[in-house]
Amino acid sequence: MTGTEQTSSGQTSAEDYEALRASVEEFARKEVAPVIGDLYIREEFPYDIVAKMGAMGLFGLPVGEEYGGMGGDYLALCLALEELARVDSSVAITVEAGVSLGAMPIFRFGTDEQKARWLPDIAAGRALGAFGLTEPGGGSDAGATRTTARLDGGEWVINGSKCFITNSGTDITSVVTVTAVTGEKPGGGKEISAILVPAGTPGFTVSEKYSKVGWNCSDTRELFFDDVRVPEENLLGERGRGYAQFLSILDEGRIAIAALSVGLAQGCVDESLRYAGEREAFGHTIGSYQAIQFKIADMEVRAHTARLAWRHAAQLMLDGKPFKHEAAIAKLVASNAAMDNARDATQIFGGYGFMNEYPVGRFYRDAKILEVGEGTSEVQKMLIARHLGL
Known part of the structure; x- marks a missing residue:
């Protein structure tokens, strides 16, 4: 499958949107439908399917071509998600979270160095990114963040936990963007920033996968941070703008x-x-x-x-x-x-x-x-x- 092409006016043509939709529909029918039922019952993450979707470019649809993406747009991504979910939502949410929560924060707010380091593998489906926002006592009140990060010797030291985090504990998870309280705002209130934490960083652990009612082929975990140290330059976007x-x-x-x-x-x-x-x-x-x-x-x-x-x-x-x-x-x-x-x-x-x-x-x-x-x-x-x- 090739990427979506843009017309001279900068808009992707209707024909290219339809070609993308049709190709994903065929993929879901031929590659996902025959195997997903057994994987779902066994609660297995669909690594082979993810690799195939990566080869199709689905994880990089709205990511710039300079970072290994398809250079498409959000409409293209959503068309693909709809066709995948017609067959299975676990597969669809793996792509949705991998793009919307894994790749897009880095693509939207990252430095050139951060984009070059993380996006090519994520866009190709060789790696997955995740976003650690929700906390056990927070839920819909995301502003009630308790996870903290303080600077010490040019490093962020992170402590806290996150819950219900998609794509955070797979064998190919490479990085998790974590929101943490990094100080207090001048007028009072929490200063919340976003920080990139590579998988495998000492002190960063993931729980066993949740036993869920649905989305059984999707990876969902609780995350723990115990004096996790990452470089100061792992700050994503502006300090205090994470929320x-x-x-x-x-x-x-x-x-x-x-x-x-x-x-x-x-x-x-x-x-x-x-x-x-x-x-x-x-x-x-x-x-x-x-x-x-x-x-x-x-x-x-x-x-x-x-x-x-x-x-x-x-x-x-x-x-x-x-x-x-x-x-x-x-x-x-x-x-x-x-x-x-x-x-x-x-x-x-x-x-x-x-x-x-x-x-x-x-x-x-x-x-x-x-x-x-x-x-x-x-x-x-x-x-x-x-x-x-x-």
Whole structure:
């Protein structure tokens, strides 16, 4: 697969977006679908799939070509995420977190030296980056950071812990960006900065992987920092701007999670259509009954509407216009669609929907976290209400 090409006006052409989408759709159908069910049951990280996605350039889609990326944009990334999630969300979130949380903070805020050191391997899928923000006592209140970092002899000394961190403990994880309190603001309050911590640094340990309800092929861990020392130049961006930097990254990430959610919602439609045409009850395929037809129609409407929402937010972002409000709407609408469609698909499948061997069972388990990660539904409503002046 080649990278997306830009027209003379600087915009990627519709034909190239479609070519990318189609290539990822084919990859998900041929390479992911046949193997992901067994990996999911065994809770194994899909290293072979990650390597193949890296060779396709998916981890470097919005990263500049000078750092080994594809030189594309966020819309291209989101198109890929939607197609991956139509088949499996663990694979999709591995790419989403690897790009949005692993690569993009470095690409957006890193020095030339930091970009040259970390981005080529991440963009090629040879390595994964992670972002350590959430803490056990923090949750949605990311500003309540307790992890600390102090300067000592030209080094940052980091102490604290993080939880629910994706891609942080794989065999190919290379670096984790960590938010830490580095002082006090002149007017009071915590000065929070972002610092790059290479995997394997003494004092930096990762827990065993969590036992999760869903996303079973995704790597998620708790991180511990005990007098971890890294060079002063590992500061990412401006000192004291770590929290603000993360918020801007989170706005972009909400569009990506919305696209992933739409993929899961559409996957539920795909599987339900197939099953409704095969399963017979009372002498007819269940798809001939209006109750099933209406349920699938509602599912399609949800997926279609949510897709319009994330694409609108993505287009505003590409046009350089404010998109925070639209990103929150997209994330809220799409995660709701994913959860509702997963529930309806499981109902259509009946008892078989409760079996791990069928994709809809996996979709049902994976859907709930979409209403929590990258900002809960309640946080999205808070942002929307704030935009309206409430």
